[in-house]
Amino acid sequence: MGSELEGCTATGLEIRNCHSGPTSTKCPNCGLEFASNLAVVDHLNDQTHSCWNRESTYRLPIPPAFQRGDNNREEVTGQYHPKSGYIFGRGRNILQEMEDHDLDQKRRRAINPSYPFVDQAEWQLAEFLVQRLTQTDINKFLKLDWFKNRPRPSFKSADQLFGWIDALPSGPEWQSTTLEFTNYTTARPIKLIWRDGLEVVKDLFANPIFSNHMMYDPHIVTTGSEREYGEFFTANMAFDIQNNLPEGATMVPIILASDKTPVTCYRDLRRNITRMSGGLEMHPVFLTIANIQSEVRMKATAHAWRCVAFIPIPKFDVHADFQTLLHARLFHKCMDMIFAKCKVAARVGEYMSDSMGYIRHCFTPLVAYTADLPEAQLIACLIYDLCKRVDPWNVPLFQREAKALLLSGVHQPYWRDWPHADPSHFLPGELLHTCHKYFGDHPLKWCKEVVGEDELDARYKAHHKRVGTRHFGSGVSHINQMTCREHRDIERTIVATVAGAANTTPDFIHAIRFLTEFIYQAQSPVHTDSSIDAMVHSLHMFHTLKQAILDAGARRGKSGTIDNFLIPKMELFHSFAGSIRDLGGLIQYSADVTRNFTLQVVQILNRDETMRRFNLYTLLHSHGTPLVNAIAIEDNIVTETDPTLAWIARVLPGKQNRFHGPRPVRNHFLKGILSVEANAAFHVTISPDRKSLSITDLQSIYSLPNFGAVLMEYINDSSQNTPTTAWTCARDSVRTWNKFLVMPSQIVQAFPPSETFPMGNCDAVLVQLPGNDAIARKGQTLPHYLKDSPLLYVQYFQITATPTEDASAGMYRVKRIYHQDGTGRIFRPGSIIPLTAVTCAVELIPMYGSKMDRMINATNAMEICDEYYLNTFSDKEVFNTMHSGLM
Numbered sequence: 001m002g003s004e005l006e007g008c009t010a011t012g013l014e015i016r017n018c019h020s021g022p023t024s025t026k027c028p029n030c031g032l033e034f035a036s037n038l039a040v041v042d043h044l045n046d047q048t049h050s051c052w053n054r055e056s057t058y059r060l061p062i063p064p065a066f067q068r069g070d071n072n073r074e075e076v077t078g079q080y081h082p083k084s085g086y087i088f089g090r091g092r093n094i095l096q097e098m099e100d101h102d103l104d105q106k107r108r109r110a111i112n113p114s115y116p117f118v119d120q121a122e123w124q125l126a127e128f129l130v131q132r133l134t135q136t137d138i139n140k141f142l143k144l145d146w147f148k149n150r151p152r153p154s155f156k157s158a159d160q161l162f163g164w165i166d167a168l169p170s171g172p173e174w175q176s177t178t179l180e181f182t183n184y185t186t187a188r189p190i191k192l193i194w195r196d197g198l199e200v201v202k203d204l205f206a207n208p209i210f211s212n213h214m215m216y217d218p219h220i221v222t223t224g225s226e227r228e229y230g231e232f233f234t235a236n237m238a239f240d241i242q243n244n245l246p247e248g249a250t251m252v253p254i255i256l257a258s259d260k261t262p263v264t265c266y267r268d269l270r271r272n273i274t275r276m277s278g279g280l281e282m283h284p285v286f287l288t289i290a291n292i293q294s295e296v297r298m299k300a301t302a303h304a305w306r307c308v309a310f311i312p313i314p315k316f317d318v319h320a321d322f323q324t325l326l327h328a329r330l331f332h333k334c335m336d337m338i339f340a341k342c343k344v345a346a347r348v349g350e351y352m353s354d355s356m357g358y359i360r361h362c363f364t365p366l367v368a369y370t371a372d373l374p375e376a377q378l379i380a381c382l383i384y385d386l387c388k389r390v391d392p393w394n395v396p397l398f399q400r401e402a403k404a405l406l407l408s409g410v411h412q413p414y415w416r417d418w419p420h421a422d423p424s425h426f427l428p429g430e431l432l433h434t435c436h437k438y439f440g441d442h443p444l445k446w447c448k449e450v451v452g453e454d455e456l457d458a459r460y461k462a463h464h465k466r467v468g469t470r471h472f473g474s475g476v477s478h479i480n481q482m483t484c485r486e487h488r489d490i491e492r493t494i495v496a497t498v499a500g501a502a503n504t505t506p507d508f509i510h511a512i513r514f515l516t517e518f519i520y521q522a523q524s525p526v527h528t529d530s531s532i533d534a535m536v537h538s539l540h541m542f543h544t545l546k547q548a549i550l551d552a553g554a555r556r557g558k559s560g561t562i563d564n565f566l567i568p569k570m571e572l573f574h575s576f577a578g579s580i581r582d583l584g585g586l587i588q589y590s591a592d593v594t595r596n597f598t599l600q601v602v603q604i605l606n607r608d609e610t611m612r613r614f615n616l617y618t619l620l621h622s623h624g625t626p627l628v629n630a631i632a633i634e635d636n637i638v639t640e641t642d643p644t645l646a647w648i649a650r651v652l653p654g655k656q657n658r659f660h661g662p663r664p665v666r667n668h669f670l671k672g673i674l675s676v677e678a679n680a681a682f683h684v685t686i687s688p689d690r691k692s693l694s695i696t697d698l699q700s701i702y703s704l705p706n707f708g709a710v711l712m713e714y715i716n717d718s719s720q721n722t723p724t725t726a727w728t729c730a731r732d733s734v735r736t737w738n739k740f741l742v743m744p745s746q747i748v749q750a751f752p753p754s755e756t757f758p759m760g761n762c763d764a765v766l767v768q769l770p771g772n773d774a775i776a777r778k779g780q781t782l783p784h785y786l787k788d789s790p791l792l793y794v795q796y797f798q799i800t801a802t803p804t805e806d807a808s809a810g811m812y813r814v815k816r817i818y819h820q821d822g823t824g825r826i827f828r829p830g831s832i833i834p835l836t837a838v839t840c841a842v843e844l845i846p847m848y849g850s851k852m853d854r855m856i857n858a859t860n861a862m863e864i865c866d867e868y869y870l871n872t873f874s875d876k877e878v879f880n881t882m883h884s885g886l887m
């Protein structure tokens with residue numbers, strides 16, 4: 001393929017409404033016209049006649065990999081690629097381009113940034129009407145008697161309103177192209193709805209919203225003596241591709257995703273109503289760029305993924321055997337059209353403005369494609385010399401020959417002429433389907449077979465209910481169609497739940513545990529060579545122990561017991577280590593985000609995207625704020641936030657309500673407490689659950705008969721037995737809270753007995769008690785945290801076995817601590833600690849034994865059992881802590 005868009009017509013496939021690309025290009029600095037981009041580069045590099053001032057070369061601040069917290073103990077060093085990311089002059093980002101959209105409108109916006117609307121308030125009304133009402137309802141609204149004595153909006157009808165919206169500056173335009181297969185007819189015309197891929201790339205690359213989250217240079221990150229693999233720009237492939245680009249080039253790596261989806265309903269944008277689809281099936285394709293920090297582009301609210309096409313899935317008038325082959329060829333031809341200019345830019349480069357408005361010489365390689373296994377097989381169709389022996393348009397014969405070679409029959413894959421594109425590299429392990437869906441299809445079924453469905457259900461029903469985690473109150477065996485979210489929830493607890501069950505062996509449990517460890521390790525956002533080796537070791541240990549699964553008869557199919565592990569998804573596990581070193585952490589290529597886009601793609605074609613962009617533009621313009629998102633060197637606290645919200649919060653405090661997104665981690669609510677080590681933040685409501693409670697009443701309500709004695713013991717210990725206050729248990733009161741929040745998302749419960757929970761409802765936490773500095777010296781007043789920070793009443797557990805000592809689940813085992821008083825009464829001793837001593841919430845799962853005592857249920861599991869597993873897999877933070885040796 002040359003610099004022009006070739007392939008608009010092909011033997012057997014006709015495409016209408018094709019357009020040619022440019023045949024020449026201009027220097028972005030001086031405006032002189034040259035025959036190609038390479039000629040422009042030669043001109044700029046000419047030592048005698050270059051128009052480029054090399055003194056003005058500009059680099060953006062350090063990438064996210066080097067932004068570490070103050071408590072980072074290991075030295076972090078980095079090395080940039082020496083010849084990447086040069087600046088070639090000044091351009092304009094997408095918001096600055098909006099100023100040039102229409103000269104007449106530009107003049108009017110100097111006075112009224114909301115033009116063609118009267119003011120910002122009318123624009124808000126218009127936005128609300130378009131998003132919430134149908135055309136008919138808008139017309140009815142504008143004709144209400146309410147407007148007889150009040151000013152009407154400047155738009156007089158729904159048609160006029162929609163016309164104004166459509167006239168606003170917009171992003172890459174959508175277009176419709178009709179395709180035809182020669183000799184193969186369809187019941188309806190084949191229409192491809194699409195946008196030019198390169199235009200979408202430019203739009204993302206020049207979006208100032210992402211200025212604080214962009215990377216332009218490959219860089220090696222080293223922590224201590226180990227290299228890190230996180231973002232794509234820290235991985236091997238980034239350096240390999242950059243080494244093959246001209247000096248000063250900026251790589252704009254393209255990440256694609258798609259998910260063939262049946263649509264039960266869709267939005268009629270013009271009428272803003274929902275219609276039933278009548279069996280419609282669509283194949284949306286999404287695009288993002290690896291320059292945007294992965295933590296940001298993985299959030300749906302960041303709008304870092306863009307829909308670029310809806311590939312049709314027609315029904316051909318042929319035998320059913322050939323439908324799949326023709327659909328596959330149509331898919332690749334559509335992708336050819338959508339990304340034709342991207343392939344040209346990947347080969348010869350394209351000058352683009354970045355988010356700060358600087359011009360860069362950009363190349364657009366395809367580096368990753370997020371897809372499930374069937375779609376990955378659709379994409380990775382390697383044709384050897386089959387086309388030389390068989391006419392590819394003799395479909396029946398070609399298909400027979402292709403099947404003999406285990407090929408799909410696609411003879412023109414879209415990536416064949418895309419520089420640096422290799423399916424063995426750009427199809428990384430996809431965690432959602434390859435790991436979580438695999439877990440539900442196989443390991444969970446093995447456990448059902450061995451433990452028994454009734455026993456497994458009883459154990460899951462008896463799990464303690466924690467806020468924020470799924471409780472399977474009806475068990476897990478009855479659910480026929482599980483989501484990947486449910487698979488993940490079961491992954492968290494499967495090992496501790498089945499440990500010790502009848503018919504299981506230690507090797508069976510350990511095989512399941514090592515497989516679960518592998519899945520957890522693969523999800524780490526940042527890897528080192530050591531962590532990759534540990535992941536590979538977990539997979540190796542599973543293979544070492546997997547015979548126990550076959551010996552237990554757990555592998556079963558429709559025809560009976562299966563004596564092998566020929567599972568395609570399991571084969572993909574062995575590619576994970578190489579993919580991480582080539583592409584960075586696999587979590588950034590998971591289908592979790594794009595899987596949810598199919599619910600909204602038909603709403604964002606043009607109008608919603610236009611309104612969102614115009615909203616930001618008018619807000620900044622009306623306050624005289626520059627349309628360039630200046631790089632902010634924040635304090636070294638990692639934040640999770642919507643990038644639009646972060647920009648508005650920084651330049652226009654108080655205007656954040658315009659852009660709704662997830663609450664930033666650093667916003668510690670109304671009443672926050674920061675732990676001494678600043679490792680965790682805590683939140684309790686301003687109003688306690690009980691504002692004034694005597695010690696006697698507290699002991700009765702919470703069934704804690706020794707609370708008063710424990711509290712006085714804590715006060716005496718804190719003050720080193722020196723009287724510091726007139727407060728006494730006999731006549732004074734306390735305030736109590738039944739829950740608190742460990743930021744960002746762990747809620748810890750401490751509810752008293754009730755009808756629902758006769759023995760109370762309390763969670764487990766991991767604590768790190770303060771050192772001597774936290775105790776008041778003799779003669780000082782009582783420590784301030786007795787007045788300013790809440791205290792916790794806790795009962796401790798004793799560790800009885802470490803993971804290496806536990807022969808069943810390979811986890812920490814803990815048991816209740818009991819004391820006996822002088823009267824022979826057995827009780828559980830308690831203690832009082834500062835709230836800030838809490839490290840995190842943890843999950844305890846009872847050791848059920850070979851057969852679970854049916855007296856155990858979700859309301860008493862934390863009270864009547866004596867021994868528990870400290871669940872290593874309760875969440876990723878706990879898992880990483882357990883495996884880092886910090887415990």
